[in-house]
Amino acid sequence: MAGQAGFFDVEERLAGLSKKGDDLERLAAVVDFQLFRPELEAAVPRADRSRGGRPPFGHVLMFKVLVLQTQNNLSDERTEFYLRDRLTWIRFLGLGLGDPVPDANTIWMFREVLTKADAIERLLDLFDRQLREAGYLAMSGQLVDASIVAAPKQRNTKAEKQAIKEGRVPEAWQARSAKLRQKDRDARWTIKYTKAKPSEDGRKQVDLAIPAFGYQNHISTDRRHRLIRKWLVTDAAAHEGSRLSDLLDPGNTAAAVWGDSGYRSKKNEALLTQQMLVSCIHRKRPPHRPMPMWTAKANAKKSAIRAHIEHVFAEQKARMGLFVRTIGIARATTKIGLANLVYNMHRLIWLERQAVPG
Structure with missing residues (x-):
């Protein structure tokens, strides 16, 4: 023994x-x-500990x-x-x-x-200042994107769903406080589309539409160090392109902004011009027409840079297993904000390792 x-x-x-x-x-x-x-x-x-404990x-x-x-x-x-x-x-x-x-x-x-x-955003700002003081400035432009963070699915009736969309508490829940506490009225359903790859014989396959429930993590990273500089949490159904103004980092040393076609709109292009930024956002395919050759080539060049932001979400979902277990957008913001902060900590470890001479 x-x-x-x-x-x-x-x-x-x-x-x-x-x-x-x-x-x-x-x-x-x-x-x-x-x-x-x-x-x-x-x-x-x-609390006051004068009474002991x-x-x-x-x-x-x-x-x-x-x-x-x-x-x-x-x-x-x-x-x-x-x-x-x-x-x-x-x-x-x-x-x-x-x-x-x-x-x-x-x-x-x-x-x-x-x-x-509401402390999580201030904690991220504190760490970002530490990063900048250590020499990791936001450089070479910024990449913007959003990713859905899943939450436990809600089993609601059509009437309950309609009441939630209208900002009301369903009548059946009002008298049942225990049930109300377990219902997430801030998370939303959305449809995520995935393009199907052509078959081996070249025939076009049917694109996939995958329903998802939860929240969205909107982030902006700098191109040079790939650190999260700006972030925002919304429900999963929020349109990512309408949140561009909240993600732009005025402290970046370069003017270029990369994003997928979801951020392409006249309003966003005017916003970038107003802030003296250069749009590197993907162009959309013309409706009912094939994508012009020059547009496809331009988008491919932009993708080579923009794709780096996908590594952030891969780190959070694959290695950290990011999933919202809590109820309500306030708690989800804390959960997702902590994931963004921990990602930056892991990224700093990698950057410091690269700076050490071999």
Whole structure:
């Protein structure tokens, strides 16, 4: 029977994990988490402890817990489990093996208070300033795009759906507060179209129309470093092209703006001209006519640059498993905003690694 693990046994295990490459060690070394402390303390005030009680967990520690939760797509309960289970997580939080860890209710409450304080956007702005001060300026133009973030599907009747679209609470829900709390009245259905590839014999296939429910993550990245500079969360049915003005970054050192054809409109072209920006947005195919050869070639050149923004969404959905588990657009904004912040942290690690001479 194995004996109880001692201090040096734990240290030896952690040293072995470091040799194998602990991503959290790199994250802690690259990101100054103390930078977020003033904003976190302002957003999440502590109660008066003059009457005693257990000391609360630190603001920075709780923020690190949200980072761990976000990059691993975990519920509050599973986050609590892994906080108790993983040595690398304990080391990342600066805790000892016998120290208490936040439970699921504490994690939920901290994130809820951040949501009510609208703090997530200010946290992203703080980190963006750190990036710029470190030399990672927004350079070489900007790429804009949006991606649907799925949420749990709602099973509503036609009458309930109509009431939600009109901004009303369905009558059947008004007397059932428990049911109302479980209904997301901000998320929307939309149709996502996917172009089918031609068959081997050259015949054109039928395009796919895939229904999706949830929210949209609208982002703007700089072309040089591919860091998220501007972002916005809407329901899934919102038209991406109408949000261009909210995504333009005036701090970018270049004037070019890349986007798919969903952003092409007279209003947006006038907006870019007014702000002295250069439109590199894809042109649409003329209605009921084939795409002109010169337009197709121009769009292909733009795609070679614009496609880089798709890597952001691939990182968030494939590696981070981004999915909105919460209810309401305010909580979804916090969830998606945290995913954007964690992506920038991961991207900074990669950029710092490239800057190290081989």
